[in-house]
Amino acid sequence: MPYPHHSPNSPQIQIPNLSFFSGNLFAMATLSNSTNIFWQDCQIGRAERQKLLNQKGCVVWITGLSGSGKSTLACSLSRELYSRGKLSYVLDGDNLRHGLNKDLGFKAEERTENIRRTGEVAKLFADAGLICVASLISPYRRDRDTCRSMLPDANFIEVFMNMPLELCEARDPKGLYKLARAGKIKGFTGIDDPYEPPLNCEIEIKQDGGVCPTPTVMAGQVVTYLEKEGFLEH
Numbered sequence: 001m002p003y004p005h006h007s008p009n010s011p012q013i014q015i016p017n018l019s020f021f022s023g024n025l026f027a028m029a030t031l032s033n034s035t036n037i038f039w040q041d042c043q044i045g046r047a048e049r050q051k052l053l054n055q056k057g058c059v060v061w062i063t064g065l066s067g068s069g070k071s072t073l074a075c076s077l078s079r080e081l082y083s084r085g086k087l088s089y090v091l092d093g094d095n096l097r098h099g100l101n102k103d104l105g106f107k108a109e110e111r112t113e114n115i116r117r118t119g120e121v122a123k124l125f126a127d128a129g130l131i132c133v134a135s136l137i138s139p140y141r142r143d144r145d146t147c148r149s150m151l152p153d154a155n156f157i158e159v160f161m162n163m164p165l166e167l168c169e170a171r172d173p174k175g176l177y178k179l180a181r182a183g184k185i186k187g188f189t190g191i192d193d194p195y196e197p198p199l200n201c202e203i204e205i206k207q208d209g210g211v212c213p214t215p216t217v218m219a220g221q222v223v224t225y226l227e228k229e230g231f232l233e234h
């Protein structure tokens, strides 16, 4: 079943000539200039792929400060799912910036485009029947909500790494906080750039009595949710 805004045979809206936007990637990204296009369906769809894999496609979106443990959770979760015979794929912000998003920096509009593109790719993976684990700072609530709105609501599972800045900064595995504090990186999230915590996330990972749960425990929290919501069976 195609998503509502991609419904087949829907009339194509004619968009005015946008050539005056040429060279402005971000203006172009928010508007579509494709006309006379049609949705193409195949006999083998999402339902058939999910049956084959005995799971339901979804997006687990992990958000949080640099150093909060997003990649650690993503990898631990992927490993745990693999051991249960479930297929997942990790989209890591750092890794995507080596390829698909290599043209983007860290200004607000570039982060927005980074999240939008990643959301579109995550949606494709979910449609392929996979459990897609996206781990990006994704500091803006509106950008995360845009990704949520691309999918049926229950299929977007937002996981908030609610770790204090002091812990992330003490970890500083890449030395980036140190550089940001020294003024050598401008616009670093949590230091001189904003992070907007989720208001209504599905899962929150936080310290318990000042102790951070282990990667296995964090992954277990997500697996329990996926199991309860029926994503690990067809």
Ligand SMILES: Nc1ncnc2c1ncn2[C@@H]1O[C@H](COP(=O)(O)OS(=O)(=O)O)[C@@H](OP(=O)(O)O)[C@H]1O
Pocket (backbone or CB within 6 Å): 065, 066, 067, 070, 071, 093, 094, 097, 106, 110, 111, 112, 114, 115, 135, 136, 137, 138, 139, 174, 176, 185, 186, 187, 188, 189, 193
């Ligand atoms: N200015 C600034 N602010 C935040 N992070 C920075 C910055 N410059 C480089 N980095 C490194 O880039 C990684 C974050 O990339 P993301 O694609 O996840 O960022 S975002 O979602 O577009 O905000 C982030 O990786 P993680 O530490 O894994 O979060 C950093 O290593």
Ligand SMILES: Nc1ncnc2c1ncn2[C@@H]1O[C@H](COP(=O)(O)OP(=O)(O)O)[C@@H](O)[C@H]1O
Pocket (backbone or CB within 6 Å): 064, 065, 066, 067, 068, 069, 070, 071, 072, 073, 171, 173, 212, 213, 214, 215, 218
């Ligand atoms: N649950 C945890 N317990 C202990 N150390 C952790 C945990 N999660 C992450 N770390 C460590 O914290 C650092 C940052 O983790 P990482 O997953 O790279 O964060 P992010 O992807 O959010 O930047 C790494 O050195 C990692 O080994």
